[in-house]
Amino acid sequence: MTKHEEVKNGVIFPKGERNEAFAKYFVGQSYLKTLVADPKVNVGVGVVTFEPGCRNNWHIHRNGFQLLLVTGGEGWYQEEGQPAQLLKAGDVIVTHDGVKHWHGAATDSWFEHLAITAGTPEWLEPVSDEQYNKL
Template structure:
C-alpha cells in the first residue's frame, strides 16, 4: 500500500516539477519546488518531495548547513556512523557543515520536506539497495 500520496501532492507548498537537474544524485523520482533562490542570499529554500523508495545519495554541505523541515509523509535521515532516523511531519533535522548524510522516503510512503541549505553540496555514492531495504518501515 502506498501511503501519503495525496498529503504530499496537496501540501501547503507545491509539489514542483520532476527534479531532473539533480536526478543523477537520486535513486527514484523526486520533485523540486524552489521557494527562495535569491542570489543575494547565501541560502536556498526548496520543497523537495520523494516518491516511495526515493532517496538521495550520500552528500555533504561544505561551508554551510542544511535544515530539513518535514511537512508530509514518512521518510528517513541518516548521518554517517549513526542509525537511520525515521521522520514524520513536524520533525526537524539540522545537518552541520561537512556532515555526510542522506535522506528520502520510506519504501511505502511519499515524503516531503522543506530544505533550507547553505554552502556547496558535495555529492557522493548512492545508498545501496541492500542497506536501504533493511530499514524497517
C-alpha cells in the same frame, strides 16, 4: 498500499517539477519546487517531494549547513556512522557543515520536506539497496 498519497499533490506548497537537474544524485523520482533562490541571500529554500522508495545519495554540505523541515509523509535521515531516523511531519533535522548524510522516503510512503541550505553540496555514492532495504 502506498501511505500518505496526499503528499504527491503538495502539502503546504505545490509539488514542484520532476527534479531532472539533480536526478543523477537520486535513486527514484523526486520533485523540486524552489521557493528562495535570491543571489543576495546566502541560503536556498526548496520543497523536495520523494516518491515511495526515493532517496538521495550520500552527500556533504561544504561551507554551510542544511535544515530539513518535514511537512508530510514518512521518510528517513541518516548520518554516517549513526542509525537511520524515521521522519514524520513536524520533524526537524539540522545537518552541520561537513557531515556526510542522506535522506529520502520510506519504501511505502510519499515524503516531503522543506530544505533550507547554505554552502555547496558534495554529492557522493548512492545509498545501496541492501542498506536501504534493511530499514
